[in-house]
Amino acid sequence: MDSILMDDPWAVDPAGFADCHGSGARLRFLLNYAVLAPSGHNTQPWLFRLRGDDLLELRADRSRALPVVDPADRALTISCGAALANLRHAAAALGEALEVTVLPDPGDRDLLAAIRGLGPCPAAPASARLLRAITARRTTRFAFAPDPVPEPLRVEAIAAAEEAGAARLHWFDAPARRHALAALVAEGDRIQMADPAFRHELSAWMRSRRGAGRDGLSGAAFGMPDLFTFAAALVVRTFDMGAGQAARDQELAEGSPALAVLATPGDTPRDWIATGEALQRTLLAVTAGGFTASFLNQSIEVASLRPRLAAELGEPGVPQILLRIGRGPRPIAAVRRPVREVLREAEA
Numbered sequence: 284m285d286s287i288l289m290d291d292p293w294a295v296d297p298a299g300f301a302d303c304h305g306s307g308a309r310l311r312f313l314l315n316y317a318v319l320a321p322s323g324h325n326t327q328p329w330l331f332r333l334r335g336d337d338l339l340e341l342r343a344d345r346s347r348a349l350p351v352v353d354p355a356d357r358a359l360t361i362s363c364g365a366a367l368a369n370l371r372h373a374a375a376a377l378g379e380a381l382e383v384t385v386l387p388d389p390g391d392r393d394l395l396a397a398i399r400g401l402g403p404c405p406a407a408p409a410s411a412r413l414l415r416a417i418t419a420r421r422t423t424r425f426a427f428a429p430d431p432v433p434e435p436l437r438v439e440a441i442a443a444a445e446e447a448g449a450a451r452l453h454w455f456d457a458p459a460r461r462h463a464l465a466a467l468v469a470e471g472d473r474i475q476m477a478d479p480a481f482r483h484e485l486s487a488w489m490r491s492r493r494g495a496g497r498d499g500l501s502g503a504a505f506g507m508p509d510l511f512t513f514a515a516a517l518v519v520r521t522f523d524m525g526a527g528q529a530a531r532d533q534e535l536a537e538g539s540p541a542l543a544v545l546a547t548p549g550d551t552p553r554d555w556i557a558t559g560e561a562l563q564r565t566l567l568a569v570t571a572g573g574f575t576a577s578f579l580n581q582s583i584e585v586a587s588l589r590p591r592l593a594a595e596l597g598e599p600g601v602p603q604i605l606l607r608i609g610r611g612p613r614p615i616a617a618v619r620r621p622v623r624e625v626l627r628e629a630e631a
């Protein structure tokens with residue numbers, strides 16, 4: 284098992300798949316890709332259970348919930364949906380047929396998907412570049428260059444998001460429309476940062492990359508030395524810096540060539556899993572096209588602002604994720620827990 288499961292999943296080498304014999308080994312290998320998905324505050328709120336040799340369960344790990352910013356576990360479920368998309372892409376690229384059932388058991392709300400390994404199949408050539416994008420993707424919180432997102436990439440990102448049919452990606456590149464969204468982001472910052480419970484929860488997930496936990500947010504993700512993370516967490520916990528944060532985020536949003544909102548018809552766990560899959564497919568298309576993205580979800584997380592963001596869509600839809608998209612410097616990869624820490628094995 285140790286040759287299949289990396290200590291650092293970012294170092295996964297697709298050539299290792301050929302050494303995996305049996306469905307169980309192949310599914311374990313594919314999990315190295317699943318855990319590279321983005322997650323709110325880098326909580327990595329997923330658990331996998333392998334039943335027998337070919338049935339893999341994707342389960343919500345609610346011990347990693349963020350009750351203040353994400354009281355319904357909406358972002359938690361979206362993060363798990365993104366992990367599911369990585370699993371599907373990696374399986375398609377490496378040649379493993381999967382049968383996926385989303386929310387298979389109404390009596391078990393933590394069971395988000397049942398994934399059966401059906402054995403080897405021809406690898407899909409188009410998926411190879413998306414497989415490389417899984418390990419190349421980063422959340423980039425720095426300012427983006429003003430160069431516009433090329434039209435073919437915009438079309439590809441929207442098609443990628445909408446592939447499964449449930450979520451829609453709304454694209455905002457006209458300055459006036461970006462301005463309206465940026466103003467909502469700033470308002471969200473001021474409301475969130477004024478709340479000591481929000482700041483306390485955020486600071487609790489700020490930790491050095493060197494920590495044993497292999498999760499959470501390092502200062503490095505925000506352009507500061509990793510060593511400063513502890514001090515930064517103390518500052519976040521203690522002071523309301525909402526005004527400064529709002530000004531910074533507004534500038535980042537207005538200065539990005541495109542903003543994009545993922546929206547769904549409803550607001551149920553099924554919509555959230557679909558959002559996570561659409562999110563990850565969008566991020567992989569953007570990455571493969573040489574661009575990057577980061578999240579500005581404040582106006583979705585603050586309940587009073589969400590209907591105002593919805594009104595900006597110009598058609599019915601529940602906003603789930605707000606991204607800014609552009610070209611930017613590539614940050615160091617955020618830490619990940621190895622698969623062995625998130626995988627349980629059970630009898631069939």
Ligand SMILES: Cc1cc2nc3c(=O)[nH]c(=O)nc-3n(C[C@H](O)[C@H](O)[C@H](O)COP(=O)(O)O)c2cc1C
Pocket residue numbers: 319320321322323324325358359361362365420421422423424499500577578579580581616617
């Ligand atoms: C559902 C979801 C919500 C997120 N919300 C935010 C956010 O509001 N602000 C932010 O800077 N990053 C946000 N992120 C990005 C995570 O912080 C990031 O994925 C995590 O730190 C791991 O880093 P990586 O994406 O570079 O691997 C979000 C990610 C997901 C999946």
